[in-house]
Amino acid sequence: MISAVDLRSGMTFIQDGNLIRVLEASHHKPGKGNTVMRMKLRNVRTGATYDTTFRPDEKFERAFLETKEVQYLYNMDGTAVFMDLESYEQYEIPADTIQDELLYLLDNMNCKIQFYGNEVIGVELPGTVVLEVKETQPSIKGATVTGSGKPATMETGLVVNVPDFIEAGEKLEIGTSDGSYKGRSK
Secondary structure (H helix, E strand, O other): OEEHHHOOOOOEEEEOOEEEEEEEEEEEOOOOOOOEEEEEEEEOOOOOEEEEEEOOOOEEEEOOOEEEEEEEEEEEOOEEEEEEOOOOOEEEEEHHHOHHHHOOOOOOEEEEEEEEOOEEEEEEOOOEEEEEEEEEOOOOOOOOOOOOOEEEEEOOOOEEEEOOOOOOOOEEEEEOOOOEEEEEOO
């Protein structure tokens, strides 16, 4: 069992027979009354997201997940296909349940998939990925790193705020936890 106060982003627990993943968690102390935990949650099986609050002492059954190293092969007809790197077994995941994660994945990229029992429930991304800028506004002469930045569309469709000096065709390191620009790829 795990207390609501110990739940963190990325953790998965069981509530009313449903697998629930924590997307965001924060303490909230209103002016009057007791502290509550504000949570943004996703039902792993249905993909539905919702906001809720829990008392810090509420208990939940923690879902123990197994992970396997896989390679993302392709996305076809609304299904993302992954291959186990050891057994070459293929796993299919409905693309609509992992649409956010797919914005960081290129064909043949390694990642991990998560299992709850025999059920494939999600994708675990590396901390950063290297993606190519497909489209952005032209760079501004004399632009500095401290500027407010501009949006850039990456090769997967992900839109990232980048410094003004970045141009189309450059490869950039992107943080997968928040979709932020980390730097040019070396």
